[in-house]
Amino acid sequence: MINSKCTTRILILRSIAILISQTVVSAQSTTDMISTTGFVLDECAIDNITCEVNAVCTVTNGSITCDCIEGYQGNGTACSDTDECVNGTDVCNWKSTCKNLLGSYACECDIGYTGNGTLCEDIDECSKGLDNCDVNAICINNDGSFNCICETGYTGNGTSCDDIEECSDGSDNCDADADCGNTDGSFTCVCKTGYTGNGTTCKDLDECSTGSDSCDVNANCVNTVGSFICACKTGYSGNGVTCTDMDECLNGLHNCDDYAICINTDGSFHCICEPGYTGHGTICYGIFLSARAPKQRCNLISDCCCA
Structure with a gap:
């Protein structure tokens, strides 16, 4: 024999089946189909309810909405890429360059800096030997770059330095009674025969x-x-x-x-x-x-x- 509890459960199940079979699904209806078991029918899965490929469909209080996913903007049925670099919503470091991607963006540290793009630190090219300064130049590190300055006795743009001929161009400080001799990057002053001194100052030798x-x-x-x-x-x-x-x-x-x-x-x-x-x-x-x-x-x- 079937007890009363089982009889009641069977009656409930039959009632639910009848309700479901009598429900007419309308393409224009957005009413949730809720069973007495607590399950919600997925209206988003109905073929004629379509969201943009870059949007997500959600059901809220019986309403279906399409929302563009992060990185895209629009009404949900039409979504376009959001250019975070242009609208300033990126989090790139000020020493980096923002590059827009479909649905996202990338941060790349500028030349002269290193890091992940959101954090960039200066590269010391001089200490790391990454500069292109001439062998006769001094490398000076700057924020994000470096400078090359020819050493004393040389002339050029720093990446190329040539010896200055102080004796021929008259930039030496030799005494009038001294002989000037050019050397690589410098010069020498030697008092002439009959004179004594350090070359920059010469006096008669008795x-x-x-x-x-x-x-x-x-x-x-x-x-x-x-x-x-x-x-x-x-x-x-x-x-x-x-x-x-x-x-x-x-x-x-x-x-x-x-x-x-x-x-x-x-x-x-x-x-x-x-x-x-x-x-x-x-x-x-x-x-x-x-x-x-x-x-x-x-x-x-x-x-x-x-x-």
């Missing part, structure tokens, strides 16, 4: 007082501006660098008396009165003549006495 002259030991050194002169001392002959004794007796350059004998010495000469005469050599007197008597040559002392 070779005579410093003993840096090349004069002969028997020569006198005379300093001149930037040089010196060597002159052989009296009694010597030569170019000053080489001096030899001058034989005044042989060359007749002595001042010995006619009655004296000339004896050559190193750098000079000596006069000695001949036998029978007296004096200091440059003046000689006969022995038997007074100092004031005129000089005369005698073959014999007796000749002079008897004259």
Whole structure:
């Protein structure tokens, strides 16, 4: 036998079946078909209720609505892509570029920055060796970029640097009495011969007082501006660098008396009165003549006495 509870359940089920069969589905109706079991019929699945491919269909309080999905805009039956980059709804970093995509967008960090697009940090090209500066240039990192500056002594745009010829273009600071020598990226200043200093300041070198002259030991050194002169001392002959004794007796350059004998010495000469005469050599007197008597040559002392 069927108990009363089972009978009641069967009657309810039959009533539901009758209600469903009597329900007329209208294409214009948006009324939810709710069974006594609590199930909602999916009106969105009915063929003649169509939303745009980029929209979702929802049933709310018996009404069917089409809503464009995120990234699209429209009434649901027609949806177009939303350009977040143009309308400013993107979250890209100010150091990145926003690129619109269908239904979305992408953020790419600008050149010189690294990150995911929403967060971008500066790339230090100088420390990472990503710069293109010349080997003779200094790399200076900037926010999002870098600068190349040619080092002192070079000229160019930083990516290409050429040596500056300071000596030829007159940009050196060498003294007027110095020689300028160009080097790679710089120059040198060397005081000319006869001058002393660091090259930027040069003064005359007194070779005579410093003993840096090349004069002969028997020569006198005379300093001149930037040089010196060597002159052989009296009694010597030569170019000053080489001096030899001058034989005044042989060359007749002595001042010995006619009655004296000339004896050559190193750098000079000596006069000695001949036998029978007296004096200091440059003046000689006969022995038997007074100092004031005129000089005369005698073959014999007796000749002079008897004259």
